[in-house]
Amino acid sequence: MSQGQASASGVGDKEGKRVERIARHMRAIISELGLDINDPNLRETDVRVAKMYLEMFHGLEEGSEPAVTTFPNEEDYQHMVMERDIPFYSMCAHHFVPFYGKAHIAYIPEDRIIGLSKFSRILEFYARRPQLQERLTEQVVGFLESNLQPRGAMVVIEARHLCVEMRGVRKPGAQTVTSALRGAFHQRSVREEFLDLLARS
Template sequence: MRPELLRKSKASAPASEEELIKRLAPHVEAILDQLGVDRSDPNLQDTPRRVAAMFLEMFHGLKEGAEPSVTVFPNEERYSAMVMERDIPFYSMCAHHLVPFYGHAHIAYIPGKHIVGLSKIPRILEFYAKRPQIQERLTEQVADYLWQRLEPLGVMVVIEARHLCMEMRGVKKPGTLTVTSAIRGAFENAKVREEFLGFLNRSQKW
């Protein structure tokens, strides 16, 4: 796996969610105070606690261990064509500004020794998205996980996302779409990539 920007904590009993909220909330209060916000406003009465709880939810991937636990199965049918899940929605938080970026991932692999349940692919994406993240690393982490765990013939991941750090601040360019990709194995072949892109560009006709 590619290195994470995570601090290694000393071995100790993990704090409960309520304990973490109590620890985080005063820091949110301090930020509001430094900004000159009037915390006596009724709308802000429980805001520090709500923000603390929100951060625990948005960053829940940090507390689930080094990597997601996903069961794989032997490819007994020797299926060797592409398996693709497209338009998987995700939400993450930019590591640079701690504001959201969000979009869709398109993930494909060509089975080798193993296959994985279809519901597990979005779970892998969710695990790596729920932490302070950058889109480039997220793309590589999903590809690396599938490549190493499934031992497939190939993996390709494409992520399309909008970044609120670009839309709300800085250059302020709403609607800008950032696209990243990661390629492993058989997808380095142009014809295999073209098949992926063909599936990706095909309009839905259900």
């Protein structure tokens, strides 16, 4: 975060050039579609889309892992911690249209714990890039596994994919559900506790 400030002008310059280059390609697409690039509603679409891509794919800029602090488990808490219904937006790597929904993230600590607000930070980090739901699910659980070394971790993601709903087979409202788990969650009883917590209203 501090590095952004230190070299703000350099970053701005580089970013400006990238916006220009992406916008140029976007203009070519707009023309190729037979649209009038001078239409008032399209005149700045090239630049708007370029800026939007850089914002939505910002996870690519931040390095390979989200910066998240963990803490020693001083209370020796040994039960399940779950954050559920965490909303997210991502972009399908195959079609560059959104998929979005909510994630349920749980772990059982061993020696380290993590601030609850960090779950959404981790999710967003991996969501803000061209992505696959399966990979997103694995990356979040993998992050918990490698940074907390918990007794177990599990992630369930429910999402709607606009590439499924708007084109091809057209299944409006269909949800794709993925899950990934580690450690203690391989036990049926632990998974059942997860699903119990999920079912509570």
